[in-house]
Amino acid sequence: DAGVTQSPTHLIKTRGQQVTLRCSPKSGHDTVSWYQQALGQGPQFIFQYYEEEERQRGNFPDRFSGHQFPNYSSELNVNALLLGDSALYLCASSLEVGDGYTFGSGTRLTVV
Amino acid sequence: AQKVTQAQTEISVVEKEDVTLDCVYETRDTTYYLFWYKQPPSGELVFLIRRNSFDEQNEISGRYSWNFQKSTSSFNFTITASQVVDSAVYFCALSEAYSNSGYALNFGKGTSLLVTP
Numbered sequence: 340d341a342g343v344t345q346s347p348t349h350l351i352k353t354r355g356q357q358v359t360l361r362c363s364p365k366s367g368h369d370t371v372s373w374y375q376q377a378l379g380q381g382p383q384f385i386f387q388y389y390e391e392e393e394r395q396r397g398n399f400p401d402r403f404s405g406h407q408f409p410n411y412s413s414e415l416n417v418n419a420l421l422l423g424d425s426a427l428y429l430c431a432s433s434l435e436v437g438d439g440y441t442f443g444s445g446t447r448l449t450v451v
Numbered sequence: 452a453q454k455v456t457q458a459q460t461e462i463s464v465v466e467k468e469d470v471t472l473d474c475v476y477e478t479r480d481t482t483y484y485l486f487w488y489k490q491p492p493s494g495e496l497v498f499l500i501r502r503n504s505f506d507e508q509n510e511i512s513g514r515y516s517w518n519f520q521k522s523t524s525s526f527n528f529t530i531t532a533s534q535v536v537d538s539a540v541y542f543c544a545l546s547e548a549y550s551n552s553g554y555a556l557n558f559g560k561g562t563s564l565l566v567t568p
Contacts, residue, residue, distance in 0.1 A: 372555070381455075381542055381558030382496070395555055427494055431556075439486065440556065442496035 343443035345430050351449045352420050360415040364432030365441045371413040376427040388413055420450045453478045453545050457559035464533050464566055472528045472562045474543030485526045486544040533566045
C-alpha cells in the first residue's frame, strides 16, 4: 500500500521564479495538507484541501496557492520565489480529520 | 492560539539508556489532539501516537511510552532501552478536535535525539 508520494524530491530555482510541487495522497485518503519546514524548525502549516476546496490556511502569503484534483492528488504552487522559501515542503494526507496524518518524504526546495 | 514547546533541542544518550522527550503545550480549546512524530534523516515524518484530550491514560507501545498530564499541559515521550535506530528528530504536535475548517497541526521545534553505540 503506497503511502504519500511527493515529486520532485529535490528542486533548485532562481529567485523570482515560480514552482509547482506535487503530492499523491495515501490510497483512500481524501484530505491533503501542505507544510513548510525550514532547516532546524518544526513544520509550519500552509493549507489544507478537502473536496477540491481550500478548507484552512495558515499564515502564508498569497504567493502560496494550491489545488486538489478529483483523484485527491494535490499541487502546491509558489510564485515570485524568495530566498526564504528554501525549505522542505511536506505533504500529509488523512481520511478522518484529526487522524494520524500520513506524511510524504517531502520536496527539498532551494532558491538561489 | 495554540503553542507547543519542546525545550530540549538536542539529547545525546548511549545505547540502552532510557530517555524522555518533553512536550509542553498551550491551548484554549477544551478538546484537542496531541501527536508525536519521528523524523529520520530521510525527512519523512513517521506517526507515532495520537492522544485525545479526554484520554489521560498513559500508553505503552513496545519500548515507547507516553505520559499525558492535563494538569501540567504536558505530553512526554519516553524511549526505554534506546537503540541507535532511535536516532532522529522527534516532534510533538497539537491540533483542534472540533473544527469546520480543518485540523492544522501545530508543531514544536523538535528534539534531536542521538543514540550512540
